Amino acid sequence: MDRFFHSVTLDKDKCKGCTNCIKRCPTEAIRVRGGKAVIMSERCIDCSVCIRVCPYHAKKARPDPIESIEKFKYKIALPAPTLYGQFNNLDDIDTVLTGLKKIGFDHVFEVSRGAEIISEATRRVMSEGKIPKPVISSACPAVVRLIRVRFPDLCENVLPLKAPMETAAIMAKREAHEQTGLPLSDIGVFFITPCAAKVTDIKMPIGIEHSAVDGAIAISDIYPALVGAMNKLDGHTESLSHSGIIGVGWAGIGGESAALLNEQYLAADGIENVIKVLEELEDERLSELDFIELNACPGGCVGGVFTVENPYVARARIQKLRKYLPVSCNHLSGEAIPPQLKWTSELEFAPVLNLADNVVEAMERMTQAQGIAESLPGLDCGSCGAPSCRALAEDIVLGQAKESDCIFKMRERIQSIANQLTEIEGYVPHPSISPKEGDSQ
Numbered sequence: 001m002d003r004f005f006h007s008v009t010l011d012k013d014k015c016k017g018c019t020n021c022i023k024r025c026p027t028e029a030i031r032v033r034g035g036k037a038v039i040m041s042e043r044c045i046d047c048s049v050c051i052r053v054c055p056y057h058a059k060k061a062r063p064d065p066i067e068s069i070e071k072f073k074y075k076i077a078l079p080a081p082t083l084y085g086q087f088n089n090l091d092d093i094d095t096v097l098t099g100l101k102k103i104g105f106d107h108v109f110e111v112s113r114g115a116e117i118i119s120e121a122t123r124r125v126m127s128e129g130k131i132p133k134p135v136i137s138s139a140c141p142a143v144v145r146l147i148r149v150r151f152p153d154l155c156e157n158v159l160p161l162k163a164p165m166e167t168a169a170i171m172a173k174r175e176a177h178e179q180t181g182l183p184l185s186d187i188g189v190f191f192i193t194p195c196a197a198k199v200t201d202i203k204m205p206i207g208i209e210h211s212a213v214d215g216a217i218a219i220s221d222i223y224p225a226l227v228g229a230m231n232k233l234d235g236h237t238e239s240l241s242h243s244g245i246i247g248v249g250w251a252g253i254g255g256e257s258a259a260l261l262n263e264q265y266l267a268a269d270g271i272e273n274v275i276k277v278l279e280e281l282e283d284e285r286l287s288e289l290d291f292i293e294l295n296a297c298p299g300g301c302v303g304g305v306f307t308v309e310n311p312y313v314a315r316a317r318i319q320k321l322r323k324y325l326p327v328s329c330n331h332l333s334g335e336a337i338p339p340q341l342k343w344t345s346e347l348e349f350a351p352v353l354n355l356a357d358n359v360v361e362a363m364e365r366m367t368q369a370q371g372i373a374e375s376l377p378g379l380d381c382g383s384c385g386a387p388s389c390r391a392l393a394e395d396i397v398l399g400q401a402k403e404s405d406c407i408f409k410m411r412e413r414i415q416s417i418a419n420q421l422t423e424i425e426g427y428v429p430h431p432s433i434s435p436k437e438g439d440s441q
């Protein structure tokens, strides 16, 4: 596997080099070079912003194909609660779960069950008081990656617990193994994902060595077959759902926080708002809060790029469905937080935005970049292929761009060459002027 796996990729043939995406990328991971976008792999956090803003659909995410479930004898679907908001007039979650079984899965295990367990574990982490407050949710992998590359001082605030998807996968595999007697290697667990960041998180997880999930299938890929299967059920559904208001509520922004039964929280969605909150936090301006829930997608997971429904509509539908559910159906046993719910490694700063590994060298390069940036027009127009004049200056220092990539600098140079030529022209005798007698030739 590549050193960096990314679900978000570029279709070069479709890219027109319009530069729309470069300014919106939260980690300045995109440049336009030779008329095409280039993603700097080490910087990309798979937030999907570039997929949303590209007018030519040149950015796309690659989930696993539905056929990948066939590699396993026993196939389990892990539907994200977001899936329930994609269907009009749905009044029973079991219709969706039974539909999933009809399209090829042997069993379904709701991610909302894992969410209820993680909500309880989070309450315990908060009461232990070992993580500096405000504790930041680790549920959105794009946000965790953003903190890792842009907000090193906040790494210690990130909740070191597995995501509901991982927790549900562990529970589902264990349950299937006990019920079927099959070895774990024959049991495939597939997340029905609303977003690209989760696809990346399964292939290259943070905080744990390996994911317990075997693949991620996009909601949009499974949707047509699932709707067809659901329409044929004619009310004959199996009783499969086993989660409550707390777990299903995680689909929208604020759901995870509400499950903590603590009012000192803030929930923000959309990558630009997330960055504003993290900047405030870095400046120690939100110290009165206990918990911060951040989702890179607008509206939370219901706004993921693989969803098919408007996030506001999906959220309203999920609110309606929740009304008929119990508060919670899944609980932790005992007093302690089970070790299998915890991260096995700490979140570490990834200095991919630094100009050198060595601090002294990085400082020197920063000073150099500052000087170059001051000589640039400061318009941040993007015509050079970098998101800002400052970013171009850094690229120049790193040897990845030239000053002449700036069209204003290029124009200045052309103007100066033209001026010099005009000046030189003044010294060259005009061909129409005939030499006078006595002039040397």
Ligand code: SF4
Pocket (backbone or CB within 6 Å): 010, 014, 015, 016, 017, 018, 019, 020, 021, 022, 032, 036, 037, 053, 054, 055, 056, 057, 058, 059
């Ligand atoms: S938005 Fe980015 S990926 Fe899309 S066409 Fe423009 S430069 Fe290419």
Ligand code: SF4
Pocket (backbone or CB within 6 Å): 008, 024, 025, 026, 027, 028, 029, 030, 039, 043, 044, 045, 046, 047, 048, 049, 050, 051
């Ligand atoms: S997915 Fe996000 S971080 Fe990656 S290139 Fe696109 S906008 Fe940038």
